[in-house]
Amino acid sequence: xxxxxxxxxxxxxxxxxxxxxxxxxxxxxxxxxxxxxxxxxxxxxxxxxxxxxxxxxxxxxxxxxxxxxxxxxxxxxxxxxxxxxxxxxxxxxxxxxxxxxxxxxxxxxxxxxxxxxxxxxxxxxxxxxxxxxxxxxxxxxxxxxxxxxxxxxxxxxxxxxxxxxxxxxxxxxxxxxxxxxxxxxxxxxxxxxxxxxxxxxxxxxxxxxxxxxxxxxxxxxxxxxxxxxxxxxxxxxxxxxxxxxxxxxxxxxxxxxxxxxxxxxxxxxxxxxxxxxxxxxxxxxxxxxxxxxxxxxxxxxxxxxxxxxxxxxxxxxxxxxxxxxxxxxxxxxxxxxxxxxxxxxxxxxxxxxxxxxxxxxxxxxxxxxxxxxxxxxxxxxxxxxxxxxxxxxxxx
Numbered sequence: 001x002x003x004x005x006x007x008x009x010x011x012x013x014x015x016x017x018x019x020x021x022x023x024x025x026x027x028x029x030x031x032x033x034x035x036x037x038x039x040x041x042x043x044x045x046x047x048x049x050x051x052x053x054x055x056x057x058x059x060x061x062x063x064x065x066x067x068x069x070x071x072x073x074x075x076x077x078x079x080x081x082x083x084x085x086x087x088x089x090x091x092x093x094x095x096x097x098x099x100x101x102x103x104x105x106x107x108x109x110x111x112x113x114x115x116x117x118x119x120x121x122x123x124x125x126x127x128x129x130x131x132x133x134x135x136x137x138x139x140x141x142x143x144x145x146x147x148x149x150x151x152x153x154x155x156x157x158x159x160x161x162x163x164x165x166x167x168x169x170x171x172x173x174x175x176x177x178x179x180x181x182x183x184x185x186x187x188x189x190x191x192x193x194x195x196x197x198x199x200x201x202x203x204x205x206x207x208x209x210x211x212x213x214x215x216x217x218x219x220x221x222x223x224x225x226x227x228x229x230x231x232x233x234x235x236x237x238x239x240x241x242x243x244x245x246x247x248x249x250x251x252x253x254x255x256x257x258x259x260x261x262x263x264x265x266x267x268x269x270x271x272x273x274x275x276x277x278x279x280x281x282x283x284x285x286x287x288x289x290x291x292x293x294x295x296x297x298x299x300x301x302x303x304x305x306x307x308x309x310x311x312x313x314x315x316x317x318x319x320x321x322x323x324x325x326x327x328x329x330x331x332x333x334x335x336x337x338x339x340x341x342x343x344x345x346x347x348x349x350x351x352x353x354x355x356x357x358x359x360x361x362x363x364x365x366x367x368x369x370x371x372x373x374x375x376x377x378x379x380x381x382x383x384x385x386x387x388x389x390x391x392x393x394x395x396x
Contacts, residue, residue, distance in 0.1 A: 002076050002083050005152035014131040017121035018150075021138065022093070023077040024118040025100045029053070030074045040064045053095045054088075055159065057188050066092075087186045091156045094147065101143045115142065155179065159186050181352070204310050206248050207272055207283050208372055211312055212353040214240035215376050222378045226318055233316055233376070234269055234287050241270065250274055250282060268303050270312075283310040290317040290325055293373075294332055300371065301343045306362035311371040318378045326356070329373060333358055 001019045033049040040063035050059050050066050069088045076083040104111040119139045137145040241252040256271040270285030284304050288296040296313045337344040342363040351357035355374040
C-alpha cells in the first residue's frame with residue numbers, strides 16, 4: 001500500500017481502500033501500453049506510450065526509471081507493505097489520475113457512472129465511519145478531492161520553472177518556497193548536477209551544515225554541558241565551527257566588534273569570515289539561553305549589514321520541552337519587525353539544517369537574506385531520570 005504525504009492520515013482499512021481505488025486507474029494504463037514489452041532503448045516508442053505521464057526530457061534520460069515507476073505504482077497499490085513514493089511516482093500518479101478521469105468524464109453520463117464505480121470501495125463497511133466521508137468526497141468531487149487528500153503539494157507541476165537559471169543559481173531561492181531535494185530526481189540531469197555543485201560550493205550551505213553538525217555533537221553531551229555557562233558553551237561552539245569550516249577556507253572569531261555591537265560583553269558571538277589578511281564577513285551568529293530569544297534576534301539584526309546574506313541564532317535550552325520552545329520561537333519570528341516593516345519575516349519554514357529558516361530583507365538595499373534559528377537542546381529529563389535510576393540500582 002502507498003502511504004501518502006497529504007494532509008489526511010488514513011487508518012489501515014481506509015488506506016487499503018484508497019489504494020484499491022487508485023489501482024483501478026493505474027492498471028488500465030499499464031495494461032494498455034503493454035509495459036513489459038516496451039523497449040527502453042526505443043525513444044519514439046517510449047515517448048508515444050509515456051508522454052502523458054512524464055516530461056519529454058525525463059523519458060529520454062531515464063526510460064527504465066519511467067517503466068519502473070509505473071510498475072511500482074501498480075504493484076504497491078495491491079500489496080500490504082507500506083511504501084512511500086518519491087517525486088517521480090507522484091508526478092506519474094497525478095497525471096494518470098488527470099488523464100483517466102478526464103477521459104471518463106468526456107464519455108458523459110455513462111463515463112460518470114463508471115467513474116463512480118471505480119471509486120466505490122466494495123469493503124467500505126470495514127472503513128471507520130469517520131473516514132467513509134473521504135470516499136464520498138472522491139466519488140462526488142473526483143480529481144480535486146483525490147489530489148487534496150493524497151499530495152502534500154503539487155510543486156512538481158512547475159518543474160520547468162524550477163529549472164530556471166535564476167532559481168538554480170540562487171541559494172536563497174533553493175532554501176525557501178520549494179523543496180529542491182524532493183524535486184531534484186525529476187529535474188534534467190544537467191540541472192541536477194548544477195544544483196549539486198551549488199550545494200557543495202555555496203558558503204551559506206557550508207556554514208549552516210557546520211552549525212548543524214556542531215550542535216548535533218554537543219547534544220550528545222548533555223551532562224557535560226548542563227552546568228556550563230552561556231560563555232563556556234559559546235566557546236565550545238566556536239571551537240567546533242572553526243574545525244568544521246577551516247577546510248572551506250572559513251574561520252570563526254568571537255567577541256568581535258561589528259555593526260552596532262557595543263564594546264565588551266555585547267560584541268558578536270560568532271563572526272564567520274573568509275580570508276586571513278583582510279577577513280570578509282560571511283555570517284553573523286548569536287547564542288543565548290532560552291528566555292533571551294527576542295534579544296538574540298534583535299542583536300543579530302543590529303550586528304549584520306546589507307552585505308551579509310546569512311545570520312543565525314543558537315538557543316541553548318536547559319529547562320523547557322523542545323516543542324514548546326520551537327512553538328514560542330515561531331510566534332516571535334512571525335511577528336518580528338523593527339519599526340513597521342524593517343526586517344519583517346517574509347517567509348518562515350522548517351530548516352533542513354534544523355530549527356526555523358526565515359527569509360528577510362535588508363532595509364538599506366532590499367536585498368534578501370536568510371536567518372536560521374537553531375536550538376541546542378540539553379533538556380532531556382526522562383533520559384536523565386533513567387540514567388540516574390540505573391545508577392542507583394547498580395549501587396544497591
